[in-house]
Amino acid sequence: MRKPLQHIWALPVLAAGLAVPATAPAQSxxxxxxxxxxxxxxxxxxxxxxxxxxxxxxxxxxxxxxxxxxxxxxxxxxxxxxxxxxxxxxxxxxxxxxxxxxxxxxxxxxxxxxxxxxxxxxxxxxxxxxxxxxxxxxxxxxxxxxxxxxxxxxxLDNYVLMTNFPVTSIEDLEGRRIAAPGPAVNWLEGTGAVGVSGNLTTYYNDIQTGVFDGVIVFPTAAAPARLHEVAPYVTITDFGxxxxxxxxxxxxxxxxxxxxxxxxxxxxxxxxxxxxxxxxxxxxxAAMATIASDDDHLHVLAPEERTRWASALPDIAGVWAENANGMGLPGSEVLTAYIDALKAAGADLGRDWSQR
Incomplete structure (x- = not known):
C-alpha cells in the first residue's frame, strides 16, 4: 500500500537536516x-x-x-x-x-x-x-x-673568531677590541684583547666603522649577516x-x-x-664556505693553542656557579650535572670546568 503523501514529502527534509549538521566555528x-x-x-x-x-x-x-x-x-x-x-x-x-x-x-x-x-x-x-x-x-x-x-x-653552532686582522695565537689579540654576545665576553679574559658586549644586529656596522676589530660569532649567522665583508679572517677556535x-x-x-x-x-x-x-x-x-672562501683567510687553532687559551681563562664557571648559588639558584648542581652529561657523551672538552 502506498505511503501517505505527507510522509513522502517529510523524508527529504529530514535527510537534508541530517546531512548538513550545524557546526560551531572554532574559538579564535x-x-x-x-x-x-x-x-x-x-x-x-x-x-x-x-x-x-x-x-x-x-x-x-x-x-x-x-x-x-x-x-x-x-x-x-x-x-x-x-x-x-x-x-x-x-x-x-x-x-x-x-x-x-x-x-x-x-x-x-x-x-x-x-x-x-x-x-x-x-x-x-x-x-x-x-x-x-x-x-x-x-x-x-x-x-x-x-x-x-x-x-x-x-x-648555536660552534663559535669562531672573525677579525679584520689574522690570528694564529693568543698573542695576536693583544689590545684588539673584540665583540661577543653577553657572557661570551668572558672568553677573552687573559688574552690581552678588550672584550665588548654586542649582538648580531650591530656587528657589521661596528666593525666597518672601526668600533670593533672582530667578533666571536657562529657561522650560520655570520654568513647571512655578511660579516666576512668586514672581518675576512676566520679562526676556528672550537669555542663550542x-x-x-x-x-x-x-x-x-x-x-x-x-x-x-x-x-x-x-x-x-x-x-x-x-x-x-x-x-x-x-x-x-655552506656558511663556512661563504665566510672563509680561501685558505689565506682561514686558520684552525692548533689543539695545544686551544688548550692554552682555555687554561689561561680565570675560573669562569666557578664564579658563575657561586653567583647563582648566592641568588638561591642551584648553580653548582647545574654546573656538575651539565659537565657530567657532556663527559658521558664523550664530548671533546678543552677544559673540565667542574674541576676547581
Whole structure:
C-alpha cells in the first residue's frame, strides 16, 4: 500500500537536516609571537616555517584556532627585551635569547660559562633540556618572570673568531677590541684583547666603522649577516656550540588556555627544535664556505693553542656557579650535572670546568 503523501514529502527534509549538521566555528585565540632578531636568522625563520604551522596542525579538528601576530626584528621588543614583553603581557609567546640575559636567567647560560665545550649543537640542546627536566629550580627559574617553559629551543653552532686582522695565537689579540654576545665576553679574559658586549644586529656596522676589530660569532649567522665583508679572517677556535634560547609563554595566560592549546604549544616547541637542528646541520658547511672562501683567510687553532687559551681563562664557571648559588639558584648542581652529561657523551672538552 502506498505511503501517505505527507510522509513522502517529510523524508527529504529530514535527510537534508541530517546531512548538513550545524557546526560551531572554532574559538579564535589571539597570540603575539616575539623575537628581537630579524627573520634572516634560523631561529626566527623556523618560528614562521615550523612552530606556527605545527600549532595550527595540532589544533585542527578541535574547538580552537590561533590568530597569530608575528613581531620580529625589534618591531615589538629589541634583542634581549623579549622576556619583559612576555612578562608584562605584550606577547603571549616568545623565542627568548637567554644568552642576552645572564643576570635574569643565569642557569640557562651554563654553556656560555663553560667555553671550549662540544661543537655539536644537538648535544648541547639535549644536555640543557635534561637540566630543565632533572634539576629542581631550573625550569622554575622562569616563573619569576611569569614565563612558562615550553621546552626545546635553539643552540648555536660552534663559535669562531672573525677579525679584520689574522690570528694564529693568543698573542695576536693583544689590545684588539673584540665583540661577543653577553657572557661570551668572558672568553677573552687573559688574552690581552678588550672584550665588548654586542649582538648580531650591530656587528657589521661596528666593525666597518672601526668600533670593533672582530667578533666571536657562529657561522650560520655570520654568513647571512655578511660579516666576512668586514672581518675576512676566520679562526676556528672550537669555542663550542652554545645553548642560546628557548620558547616560552606568558605563564598566567598559558594557565588559562584549554589543554588542547597547551599541548599544541609544547608539541610545536619540540617540532621547532628538531627542524631547526636539522637545517642548522645542513647550513654549517655552506656558511663556512661563504665566510672563509680561501685558505689565506682561514686558520684552525692548533689543539695545544686551544688548550692554552682555555687554561689561561680565570675560573669562569666557578664564579658563575657561586653567583647563582648566592641568588638561591642551584648553580653548582647545574654546573656538575651539565659537565657530567657532556663527559658521558664523550664530548671533546678543552677544559673540565667542574674541576676547581
Amino acid at each position: 585565540i589571539d597570540v603575539t609571537l616575539v623575537n628581537g632578531h630579524p627573520s634572516i636568522f634560523l631561529w626566527v625563520k623556523h618560528l614562521t616555517e615550523t612552530f606556527i604551522p605545527a600549532v595550527n596542525t595540532a589544533l585542527e579538528g578541535t574547538d580552537y584556532a590561533i590568530n597569530w601576530s608575528e613581531a620580529y626584528g625589534g618591531s615589538l621588543a629589541a634583542v634581549g627585551g623579549e622576556l619583559e614583553a612576555v612578562e608584562v603581557g605584550l606577547a603571549e609567546v616568545a623565542a627568548i635569547p637567554t644568552v642576552f640575559m645572564p643576570t635574569q636567567l643565569p642557569l640557562q647560560n651554563v654553556s656560555y660559562n663553560t667555553p671550549f665545550g662540544p661543537s655539536d649543537p644537538r648535544l648541547v640542546m639535549e644536555s640543557v633540556a635534561m637540566l630543565h627536566d632533572t634539576v629542581p629550580g631550573v625550569e622554575e627559574s622562569w616563573h619569576e618572570y611569569d614565563a612558562e617553559y615550553l621546552g626545546g629551543g635553539f643552540a 656550540a652554545q645553548y642560546a634560547g628557548t620558547l616560552v609563554a606568558n605563564r598566567t595566560w598559558f594557565a588559562d588556555q584549554p589543554e588542547a592549546v597547551q599541548n599544541a604549544l609544547r608539541d610545536a616547541a619540540a617540532a621547532y627544535t628538531e627542524a631547526y637542528l636539522v637545517e642548522q646541520t645542513d647550513r654549517v658547511a
